[in-house]
Amino acid sequence: MKKTIIVLTGSFILAASAFAQAPDWNRTLGRIDEMGDFENGDFSAEITLVSQKPGEDDTVIQARYFRRDRDDKFVIVMLKPDVQRGQGYLSIGDDLWFYDPESRKFAFSSLKDSFQDSDAQNSDFSSSSLREDYSVESYADGKLGGADIWAAVLVAKDKGVAVPKRKLWIRKDNLLVMKEEHYSLSGRLMRTIAIPKYQSVSGKFVPASMLIVDAIKVGERTQITFASPSVEKLPDSVFTKTYLERVNQ
Amino acid sequence: MVWKIAVRNLLQHKAKTVIIGTLVTIGIMLTLVGNSVIDSIISMISRSFIRNYTADILVTSSETMGAGVFGAQSDDMMGPPVVPLLKDYGRVLPLVRGLPGVASFTSQLSAYAMINLEAKGMDYGLFFGIDPADYFRTMDGARIVDGMGRRLEPGEDGIMLHRTVWKRIRDQRGVELKPGDPVQLNSFGNVGFKIREVPLVGVFEFDSANDRMFVPSFADVRTLRYLGGRHGGISEKVEVDASATAYLDASADAGIDSLFGNGSAQAAPAPALRTAPAADPFAILGKPGGRTAVPETEGSWNFVLIRMKEGADPGPAIESLNAAFDDLGLRARAQGWQMSASPDSFTYAGVQLLFNAFIVILACVSIIIIMNTLVASVMERTAEIGTMRALGAGKKLVFGMFVAETSVITAVFGALGIALGWAIVSLLGAAGIPTDNDALRFLGGGGILKPAVSTGPLVVSFILMAFIGLVSWVFPVLMALKVSPLRAITTE
Numbered sequence: 097m098k099k100t101i102i103v104l105t106g107s108f109i110l111a112a113s114a115f116a117q118a119p120d121w122n123r124t125l126g127r128i129d130e131m132g133d134f135e136n137g138d139f140s141a142e143i144t145l146v147s148q149k150p151g152e153d154d155t156v157i158q159a160r161y162f163r164r165d166r167d168d169k170f171v172i173v174m175l176k177p178d179v180q181r182g183q184g185y186l187s188i189g190d191d192l193w194f195y196d197p198e199s200r201k202f203a204f205s206s207l208k209d210s211f212q213d214s215d216a217q218n219s220d221f222s223s224s225s226l227r228e229d230y231s232v233e234s235y236a237d238g239k240l241g242g243a244d245i246w247a248a249v250l251v252a253k254d255k256g257v258a259v260p261k262r263k264l265w266i267r268k269d270n271l272l273v274m275k276e277e278h279y280s281l282s283g284r285l286m287r288t289i290a291i292p293k294y295q296s297v298s299g300k301f302v303p304a305s306m307l308i309v310d311a312i313k314v315g316e317r318t319q320i321t322f323a324s325p326s327v328e329k330l331p332d333s334v335f336t337k338t339y340l341e342r343v344n345q
Numbered sequence: 346m347v348w349k350i351a352v353r354n355l356l357q358h359k360a361k362t363v364i365i366g367t368l369v370t371i372g373i374m375l376t377l378v379g380n381s382v383i384d385s386i387i388s389m390i391s392r393s394f395i396r397n398y399t400a401d402i403l404v405t406s407s408e409t410m411g412a413g414v415f416g417a418q419s420d421d422m423m424g425p426p427v428v429p430l431l432k433d434y435g436r437v438l439p440l441v442r443g444l445p446g447v448a449s450f451t452s453q454l455s456a457y458a459m460i461n462l463e464a465k466g467m468d469y470g471l472f473f474g475i476d477p478a479d480y481f482r483t484m485d486g487a488r489i490v491d492g493m494g495r496r497l498e499p500g501e502d503g504i505m506l507h508r509t510v511w512k513r514i515r516d517q518r519g520v521e522l523k524p525g526d527p528v529q530l531n532s533f534g535n536v537g538f539k540i541r542e543v544p545l546v547g548v549f550e551f552d553s554a555n556d557r558m559f560v561p562s563f564a565d566v567r568t569l570r571y572l573g574g575r576h577g578g579i580s581e582k583v584e585v586d587a588s589a590t591a592y593l594d595a596s597a598d599a600g601i602d603s604l605f606g607n608g609s610a611q612a613a614p615a616p617a618l619r620t621a622p623a624a625d626p627f628a629i630l631g632k633p634g635g636r637t638a639v640p641e642t643e644g645s646w647n648f649v650l651i652r653m654k655e656g657a658d659p660g661p662a663i664e665s666l667n668a669a670f671d672d673l674g675l676r677a678r679a680q681g682w683q684m685s686a687s688p689d690s691f692t693y694a695g696v697q698l699l700f701n702a703f704i705v706i707l708a709c710v711s712i713i714i715i716m717n718t719l720v721a722s723v724m725e726r727t728a729e730i731g732t733m734r735a736l737g738a739g740k741k742l743v744f745g746m747f748v749a750e751t752s753v754i755t756a757v758f759g760a761l762g763i764a765l766g767w768a769i770v771s772l773l774g775a776a777g778i779p780t781d782n783d784a785l786r787f788l789g790g791g792g793i794l795k796p797a798v799s800t801g802p803l804v805v806s807f808i809l810m811a812f813i814g815l816v817s818w819v820f821p822v823l824m825a826l827k828v829s830p831l832r833a834i835t836t837e
Contacts, residue, residue: 140626144589154590156583160629173629176583180537182630194531196540199571203531203540204463213533241605274605292592292604307592309601319592334626343630 119246121235125227128271131301132224138330139163139297141322143172147214150315157212161322162334165223169335172221173343182344185218186337190256192218193337197344202337208258215287215308215318219258226250229257240275241292244268255281272301285311297325347742351749358722365718366758369813372711373762374769376704376809380802381770382778383700385794390690391682396486397551398561399685400450400650401659404441404666406431407678413685414455414648415471415559428455433675434646440669441649446657451483452476452646454566456573457559460510461529461540465518470510471559472530474569477501483652487549487563494524494547497565503546504528505563511548524548530564532572539572570645708809712817719751719821730825740826747822755814763806770798 140162147155158176163169173184182197185205192209193202207219230250238247246266252259261279266272276289288311293304302322310316333339355362395401398414405412406429416426431437434452441450454474459467478499481487489495490508497503506514506522515521522528522545529542543564596604653659659681666679683690723730730743777793 144585146585146590146593148593153582156585156589158583158585160626162626174537175629183537194538194540196538199540199542201529201540201542203461203529203538212537240602243605275601288601290592290596290601290604305588305592307596307601307604309596317593317596319590321589330626339626343627 119235121232121248122227124266124271125230125232125250128266128273129224129226129228131271134163134165134223134298134300134327136166137298137327139165139300139302139325139327140330141302141325142175144321144323145212145214145216145318147212147318148316149313155212155214157214161221162330163221163223164330164335167335168223170221170223171335171339173340184340184343185221186335186340187218187222188335195337195340197340200341202340215310215313215316216320217258217287220308220320229253230262238265240265243274245274259286287311295322295325298327347745347749348753350746351753354746354750355753361718361722362754365715365754366761368711368714368718369755369758369810370762370765372707372813373759373806373810374766375707377763377766377798377802377806378769378773378796379700379704380805381766381798382773382794382796383697384799384802385796387697389794393486393551394682394686394690395652396484398484399682400483401653402651402663402666402679402681403685404431404437404649404651404677404679405429405647405685407670407676408432413680413687414453414473414561415686415689416455416457426457428647431646431648431677433677434649436673436675437649437670437677440666441651444651444662444666446653446662448652448654448657449479449483450649450651451479453480453648453650454569454573454645455561455647456532456569458564458569458572459531460514461531462514462518462520463529465520467531468510468514468518471561472504472564472569473561474564474566476566480563483650486551488552490548490550493549494545496549497546497563501546502565502568503544504530504565504568505547505549506545507560507562508548508550509560510562522548530568530572541568541571543568566646704805704809708812712813715751715813715817716820719747719817720824723747723821723825726825743825744822747818747825751818752814755810755817759806759810759813762810763803766806767798770796 140160143157143159143161145155145157145159147157149155156176157174157180160173160175162171168189170187171184174180174182184195184197186193186195187207190207192205192207194205195202205218207217207222209218210216211218211220230252233249233251235246235248238245244267246268247263248266249261249263251261259278260281261283263277263279264273265275267274272291272294274291276291277285278287278289280286288309290307290309291303291305292307294301295304302325303320305319305321308318308320310318333342403414409417409427409429412427412429416428441447456472456474457469458472459469461467475497476499477497481496487496487505489505493508493511494505497505506528511522524545524547526545527542528545529540532539549563592604651659651662653662663679663681669675670677670679683694733743774795774797777795779793
């Protein structure tokens with residue numbers, strides 16, 4: 097535990113000194129990606145997603161989330177509510193399938209689609225690839241919640257990316273992304289995401305909870321909480337369609 | 346005596362009589378032709394809506410206002426329309442069976458679903474869930490496109506795509522679906538994401554129908570029930586601890602930035618966690634069969650559609666059904682095609698209102714022109730009126746003379762206008778107006794419009810004629826009555 101804290105502190109100091117001046121954005125985006133990338137192992141957690149829509153009861157979904165960043169794959173299996181139990185997602189690269197255990201059918205979907213009719217997108221569960229997908233258009237110094245930040249505007253290098261333009265509030269001292277705004281191709285604000293707290297898992301950082309606010313549908317908001325994180329190696333077969341069928345048998 | 350003088354005056358001032366008369370003729374003729382065409386369009390629209398979508402009477406849930414076959418506007422402006430379930434369907438049915446004048450009836454579900462074309466994308470569409478056994482007997486507007494399959498058979502799973510949807514998929518997605526091809530339907534309902542794969546049985550089009558944004562396709566009712574998650578009211582509340590909603594609660598009023606507070610401790614990583622052992626990925630759902638089965642409610646329907654016997658007025662039947670629903674406390678409402686075809690039907694009502702406004706404006710303009718011409722005529726006839734007054738003609742005689750003149754003009758030229766209008770409408774009816782251009786197709790096209798003179802437009806024309814006859818003389822007559830014998834003698 098002590099060793100981990102020393103290593104983490106060391107890495108923050110290193111990061112802070114390296115990026116104290118005008119940032120080298122290619123390096124900075126790469127570093128942000130690395131901080132959340134479990135490139136040498138697997139990651140799993142339990143997700144709780146609570147969605148609020150005006151005039152409706154809160155929607156709660158609990159699911160198990162498995163991620164293998166080195167192969168750009170993730171799997172999500174619904175645990176609750178009961179009527180959705182066993183429904184699941186499999187994402188491999190840019191492809192995503194949804195599985196309905198009742199009809200035993202897969203539906204091809206897109207990372208750009210909303211996750212379970214919430215304010216989250218399927219792509220929110222992919223690993224970060226900011227350096228590969230974006231270039232920094234502009235940035236400014238600022239403060240958010242007392243912390244010194246860079247507010248950087250990123251534009252996608254490729255039209256296929258789920259979010260064409262995003263603005264990140266990046267803490268200068270540890271490079272954690274505190275807040276994001278996602279924009280459409282036409283420049284319209286679509287969503288705002290706040291990540292007030294991260295959890296460190298084996299030297300990597302994943303949000304403890306995040307809040308997503310829909311900018312188009314006023315009053316719609318979603319909180320996602322990641323609990324019971326694990327980096328234990330998962331069987332290869334988890335990241336297959338067969339797994340989603342088998343887990344329901 | 347007055348009528349004689351009036352006719353003589355009209356013949357003496359032929360030019361003015363012809364000018365005023367022509368205006369009256371044109372006004373009445375336009376009113377009759379325009380109203381007849383609009384009336385025919387409305388009649389064509391009502392026929393196509395009744396045959397294709399709504400029947401003569403639609404029984405829907407009374408729990409959602411304005412719920413027609415296309416659904417009611419959702420609270421979420423960007424969300425799909427709301428289609429309420431007819432919860433008292435089982436108790437509604439005996440009342441429908443016992444209704445006098447009913448030719449046939451059927452039940453229907455309406456739902457919006459996605460046609461998943463895998464890598465080619467998705468198409469979003471409206472589906473009517475039907476039981477082919479009685480649906481096509483009641484709703485007879487759909488016909489299969491030549492060489493494109495057949496109708497759904499009773500008990501068969503499958504879909505019939507509307508030609509517009511089929512063509513859109515072909516043109517925009519590059520997928521040319523053929524009868525027999527499997528089609529995957531997806532839907533996100535109250536039981537999550539649902540998938541159903543069914544064969545395309547046929548491609549159809551309506552004999553005549555307006556081009557609405559969401560043209561309906563047909564699916565067997567089991568498929569639509571499955572996609573819509575008609576699960577008989579199962580509602581499970583998932584309990585979560587306070588931390589799962591902490592940000593939602595904290596930012597509700599204060600805004601998203603309030604989550605960061607003022608301290609730089611925010612957004613910092615928590616100390617490294619001792620990671621939990623991974624749950625066995627193959628045992629996360631517990632025992633086999635742990636998932637609650639989603640029972641299909643066999644009797645779940647959104648609507649009952651009723652066709653009346655030829656010539657039977659649906660009005661009294663609607664009243665009688667609604668009275669029975671109220672007496673029995675049923676959550677159901679019977680309504681005619683216009684309510685059931687909303688919001689589309691409101692557009693047509695708007696068009697008719699616009700045309701009627703145009704007719705009123707035309708009538709006002711006609712009256713003003715006729716009045717001006719009559720006033721000019723009075724001015725010219727000052728000497729004549731003065732002389733008549735000097736010779737002992739009372740105000741009553743002068744008044745009567747002008748009223749008689751206007752009445753004769755209106756009656757003669759109005760009748761001419763009606764005759765001409767009738768002839769034009771008959772010619773249009775014989776020739777037929779193709780409604781294939783975009784504007785007319787939107788209104789109810791796809792067929793040939795054959796206008797005919799009906800009671801409504803005829804009554805409107807007579808009313809307009811009487812209105813012109815009664816109103817246009819008022820000001821000129823008042824002017825005529827002010828002419829004094831002295832002024833008449835001194836006027837050259």
